[in-house]
Ligand code: HEM
């Protein structure tokens with residue numbers, strides 16, 4: 001058939017792949033991958049049984065909720081994202097997705113993820129899921145981010161909820177083990193983010209976001225990174241100390257903790273100029289940021305492996 005003005009579009013024309021990529025980018029998939037992984041670990045280590053289909057549904061709900069919260073964050077932050085080099089090409093500031101459409105997308109996905117979580121698992125898990133979306137959107141994004149350099153310390157709690165949500169999906173409640181996993185991520189977030197902010201502080205200064213290096217300087221930021229690292233390293237051992245995991249996990253946590261302290265010690269004593277993007281490619285802050293991600297991934301993987309192996313062996 002010859003294509004006239006009214007002829008239907010072909011599938012590839014209707015579904016432009018670059019559009020799909022932009023909608024996916026709204027969900028901040030790279031950052032959320034680790035959020036979802038920690039949620040999965042919470043679900044795997046929880047005592048009890050959840051049908052595999054429901055378990056997969058629960059993890060999808062965490063992924064969709066985290067992504068939806070990211071989309072609403074990008075809607076709200078479109079003005080500052082446009083100013084920062086790292087974020088200027090995001091779909092909203094770059095004009096590829098309308099702000100209102102992104103907001104609607106985020107709200108619909110948020111509501112859907114909470115409803116499906118409640119129906120598939122239980123309403124405790126759904127409530128904590130709703131709470132973490134609300135925390136990220138209202139407490140971090142809309143309230144603290146533009147007001148105080150403590151924004152990520154308090155707001156970071158949002159990213160610490162997923163293991164608790166996974167745990168609640170299986171058990172229908174929250175117990176000490178879930179709180180311990182929450183605490184590990186809570187104290188991990190400041191070194192994770194402030195290491196990055198040391199080499200992205202020029203961006204934040206331009207956008208008027210009061211991140212710690214902008215307000216208090218690089219030296220104080222390095223000091224705070226070190227203090228939180230000192231708290232985090234022993235916290236990693238808590239699962240063993242409360243009898244949740246064995247000493248095999250404890251040994252991994254100890255080694256990782258020592259490695260984390262080593263990486264952050266180098267950040268603390270780095271004397272390079274921290275303004276803008278002027279840190280060299282191999283600057284300790286860059287290495288520390290990257291290592292923070294590896295640390296959390298390996299720590300949670302070790303926790304899951306330890307508990308599943310112990311359970312499998314009947315010990
Ligand atoms: C308030 C808390 C947090 C803040 C402000 C924060 C901020 C950031 C920023 C600005 C980036 C840069 C990369 C990008 O723009 O895509 C990043 C990367 C990343 N964050 Fe965080 N983060 C926080 C908490 C978390 C949590 C709780 C997790 C997971 C448990 C996480 C996991 C990651 C990962 C995996 C990356 C690397 C993404 C990549 O490969 O590009 N973050 N974070």
Ligand SMILES: CC(C)=CCC/C(C)=C/CC/C(C)=C/COP(=O)(O)OP(=O)(O)O
Nearest residue numbers: 031035062065066069073132133136158159
């Ligand atoms: C289940 C659920 C709802 C989880 C929420 C997960 C969550 C809050 C993760 C926080 C990580 C994150 C994307 C911070 C970005 O900060 P930013 O928004 O200031 O970074 P940006 O400058 O890159 O936009």
